[in-house]
Amino acid sequence: MKQKHLLYIAIIIFLVVTCKSQKEVIPPRVRQVKPSQVTGYHKPINVTIAWYPYEDEALNMSSKNEWQVVKSDSGRAGSIPVILIKYPETQDSIWLDMNTESELLGRLLKHSLMTQEPIKRPFSEYFQTASCTKCHPSDVKVDFAR
Numbered sequence: 001m002k003q004k005h006l007l008y009i010a011i012i013i014f015l016v017v018t019c020k021s022q023k024e025v026i027p028p029r030v031r032q033v034k035p036s037q038v039t040g041y042h043k044p045i046n047v048t049i050a051w052y053p054y055e056d057e058a059l060n061m062s063s064k065n066e067w068q069v070v071k072s073d074s075g076r077a078g079s080i081p082v083i084l085i086k087y088p089e090t091q092d093s094i095w096l097d098m099n100t101e102s103e104l105l106g107r108l109l110k111h112s113l114m115t116q117e118p119i120k121r122p123f124s125e126y127f128q129t130a131s132c133t134k135c136h137p138s139d140v141k142v143d144f145a146r
Contacts, residue, residue: 043089043116045109050084050095053077085112085119092118 056072082095083105096105104123112119117130 042113043087045112046084046086046088047109048084048086049081051079051081052095053079085109087118090118094119094121 054077056074056076057069058072059067060070062068081098083098083100084093084095086093096108108119108123108126111117111127111130111132114132115130115134117126120126120129
């Protein structure tokens with residue numbers, strides 16, 4: 001008796017699984033790119049290394065228990081390299097420390113190149129302003145995880 005019930009249940013499950021509505025199959029999109037026929041360009045971005053001068057400074061506690069920045073006794077001075085990003089058609093520019101993570105630098109440059117929005121701090125707000133969804137058609141899914 002139990003085997004008969006199990007057989008009926010298996011047949012019902014098989015019918016439910018095989019008879020449910022099938023999803024519409026959408027063929028993949030195919031594009032042919034013609035590199036010799038450029039139709040337009042985005043605004044350029046200049047990326048270079050700039051050397052900014054510095055002087056060593058120190059923190060001293062004042063008589064009022066406040067910290068003050070004063071010239072260091074060491075008198076050391078020099079120049080430090082930074083990544084300077086300039087937008088030639090505007091007065092916008094930003095500099096990034098040389099220890100900026102490569103992934104972050106790549107994302108900033110990519111977003112700025114694609115959306116034509118100058119990079120600004122804080123970067124979390126910049127990524128919302130320079131959102132990829134502004135440029136992509138609504139049917140294209142944008143991968144925000146990267």
